Amino acid sequence: MRFVKGHGTENDFVILPDPDGALELSPETVARLCDRRAGIGGDGVLRAVRTKAAGDPAVEALAGEAEWFMDYRNADGSVAEMCGNGVRVFARYLVDAGLAAPGGWDLATRAGLRRVTLGASGDVSVDMGPPRHLGGGEASLGGRTYRGRRVSMGNPHLACAIDEPVAGLDLTRAPGFDPAAFPDGVNVEFYRRVGERHLEMRVYERGSGETRSCGTGTVAVAAAAALAGNGGDQAVEAGAGAGDATSEWTVDVPGGRVVVTLDGRTSHLRGPAVLVADGEFRNDWLYGA
Numbered sequence: 559m560r561f562v563k564g565h566g567t568e569n570d571f572v573i574l575p576d577p578d579g580a581l582e583l584s585p586e587t588v589a590r591l592c593d594r595r596a597g598i599g600g601d602g603v604l605r606a607v608r609t610k611a612a613g614d615p616a617v618e619a620l621a622g623e624a625e626w627f628m629d630y631r632n633a634d635g636s637v638a639e640m641c642g643n644g645v646r647v648f649a650r651y652l653v654d655a656g657l658a659a660p661g662g663w664d665l666a667t668r669a670g671l672r673r674v675t676l677g678a679s680g681d682v683s684v685d686m687g688p689p690r691h692l693g694g695g696e697a698s699l700g701g702r703t704y705r706g707r708r709v710s711m712g713n714p715h716l717a718c719a720i721d722e723p724v725a726g727l728d729l730t731r732a733p734g735f736d737p738a739a740f741p742d743g744v745n746v747e748f749y750r751r752v753g754e755r756h757l758e759m760r761v762y763e764r765g766s767g768e769t770r771s772c773g774t775g776t777v778a779v780a781a782a783a784a785l786a787g788n789g790g791d792q793a794v795e796a797g798a799g800a801g802d803a804t805s806e807w808t809v810d811v812p813g814g815r816v817v818v819t820l821d822g823r824t825s826h827l828r829g830p831a832v833l834v835a836d837g838e839f840r841n842d843w844l845y846g847a
């Protein structure tokens with residue numbers, strides 16, 4: 559079986575071309591592929607399937623609008639609804655492989671259609687849809703409680719504003735959260751304002767641990783910061799802070815920089831998508847014990 563390895567701001571993926579949906583991808587196989595010592599290594603897997611062969615009626619219903627379905631899996635084998643960096647890398651892969659043309663077109667994801675815009679090379683832009691604000695929430699880390707805002711980008715996020723540099727956080731362990739508030743788990747972001755509409759962020763991802771970037775997470779923190787507006791994040795907690803209707807945010811993550819645009823109707827994520835390697839799995843390793 560062929561694979562391609564790629565990353566978007568160092569959020570890295572094993573891409574599996576499976577146009578006809580022939581591949582049985584168990585959670586154990588995904589975890590083996592993503593293992594950084596015993597496998598190829600990655601924060602997740604992107605299976606490239608024709609939408610009409612997705613094997614999921616809700617996704618196959620999108621076949622008239624999107625030729626390709628991004629079947630995203632976390633490194634632990636769990637399924638997630640969306641992956642913002644993954645969409646960029648997936649689109650770059652399709653164009654590179656001659657399976658799609660440069661330009662603007664829709665991809666199918668479990669969270670619905672996502673429109674990508676890309677040239678023959680360079681950055682990829684994605685219409686990420688409207689961030690959905692779901693109120694406040696809490697996470698705990700290193701004996702401290704952090705208040706944040708719950709934001710859905712198709713997948714669940716808790717965006718916590720902090721005052722100190724994010725580099726000082728210990729994210730070797732998963733932040734604690736209230737399972738009643740997040741029954742499906744949550745991606746927890748910590749962000750700090752470092753300038754005018756400029757944030758730095760680190761993330762602990764559901765199903766993958768700390769990653770060097772999370773595209774849906776960068777939009778979630780920009781949306782949380784924009785909602786706070788000039789009144790600061792505390793204003794939102796106090797019920798004030800209408801936020802900016804249209805704004806562009808620079809978000810620095812350990813793996814690089816992305817740009818998030820919020821226009822009151824939807825959100826856009828722009829950033830790099832890099833293909834690193836092509837290869838072929840050994841069947842004795844892949845299908846071995």
Ligand SMILES: N[C@@H](CCC[C@H](N)C(=O)O)C(=O)O
Nearest residue numbers: 638641642643713772773774
């Ligand atoms: N890294 C991704 C998000 C991947 C899914 C996430 N771990 C989840 O379980 O929701 C991104 O770039 O958005």
